[in-house]
Amino acid sequence: MIEFRNITLQRGTHRALDSVSLTVAAGTICALVGPSGAGKTSLLRLVNRLLIPDSGTVFVDGVDIATIDEVQLRRRLGWVVQEVGLFPHLSVARNIAMVPELLHWPQAKIDARVDELLQLVGLDPAQMRDRAPRNLSGGERQRVGVARALAADPPHVLMDEPFGAVDPLRRSELQRDLIGLLRRLQKTVLLVTHDIDEALQVADRLALLRDGSLVQAGPPASLLLAPSDSFVAAFLGSDRILKLLALHPAQHLVEPGRAVHPIATDATARDALETMLSLNVDEVALGSGRVTLAAIRAVAAGQAGG
Structure with missing residues (x-):
């Protein structure tokens, strides 16, 4: 479980987050949505302590993350970003093996884990292990990025616009495959996206932010049926009943x-x-x-x- 309790974050004269409280239940997928500058990515980055709140507490599995060693915390969190961030000078296998190597796993265990993960994300280990990131398509790089995030089997995965840089023709397939995988593995997923249709399709719960405040949170169907105000209704779109039927x-x-x-x-x-x-x-x-x-x-x- 990931919990934000009364989080406030000040960035200069701008209040990026204002008394935000939100709980992401274990094994569920929560999408953070809202306009640009709403505070979505700031909230996500608090979880792995890339940002520190001015007030309030972030809990992971009931433990205040301020009491956890920073390195140990980040090893418990998978991290997937839009541009993937694969190390260009390392092969696919070495990219995936980064965290297991830091944890001093035996080489045989690392090799087996790399092959297992490549298969899980729909890539052929025999063809992919030794390839360089520059020789992969955008969708392949994103699959490798997810494999790397799952290398040490973290219970929680943080995703920041993970499909934003992928060809639109491939995006739906990638969403279905990778989000389906995380759901089968019962990972707790916190996902930032600007794409409301993507959020509605993949998430168990939506958290809609505006100007650093949490406006409404709940299952997608509840927001579509009963938006809390005109801003929520407008953000979800005039076709929100059709979106509800699509779910x-x-x-x-x-x-x-x-x-x-x-x-x-x-x-x-x-x-x-x-x-x-x-x-x-x-x-x-x-x-x-x-x-x-x-x-x-x-x-x-x-x-x-x-």
């Missing part, structure tokens, strides 16, 4: 009955709605049942479960 699996809305037009088993409520609108029908087939327009309206009104 809701159509499988959760299946009811008995037969329909003519089938949709994919992994379709969302938004996919089902778009199919209905394009065909001018009020129900579609999914598996042995159907999804109705009435069920989708219930999701949009916040009345459906799942």
Whole structure:
């Protein structure tokens, strides 16, 4: 668990963070979102003590990080940034092995861990181990960056715009693969992003900041259904109900009955709605049942479960 308690951070005459309190539950993914200058990256950097608050406390697994040796703290935190920051003079394998080497792991254990991690992030160890970072694509570098962050199996991973520099055509695949991996490994993830659609798709919880203050925090669906004020509503976008439907699996809305037009088993409520609108029908087939327009309206009104 990561907890911020009454955090205030002054940067010259500017208050970067103002009495921010936020808890990120163990094994969940929390996205920090908000306009530029809202305080997202400042909050993230407090966790590994790249910044020190003027007042308030940061806890990691219930321990005040001010009482933890700085080096030991950072070895418990994976760190993934937009430009990855791989050492250009080291091979892929040596980049991933940096922390295990600092921890004096046996070489055989390091080699096995490098191969394991490359496979986990979807790269072939035989092809990748000896390559230089300059010979990798942006997506490959980001995968290696995640592998390096996970090298010593830290329970927490901090991510600062990790997909921002990746080709848009590859970004969705990379988000799905790497965030899916972190979720399977039950890591606690704190993610900074300017992309609200990315945050909605990958996070269990959103924390929306503005001018250094926490405006609203909660599951994505709760913000989309009930924005706390006009700023939150505007930031989420005028299409926030469609965004809500995109988070809701159509499988959760299946009811008995037969329909003519089938949709994919992994379709969302938004996919089902778009199919209905394009065909001018009020129900579609999914598996042995159907999804109705009435069920989708219930999701949009916040009345459906799942």
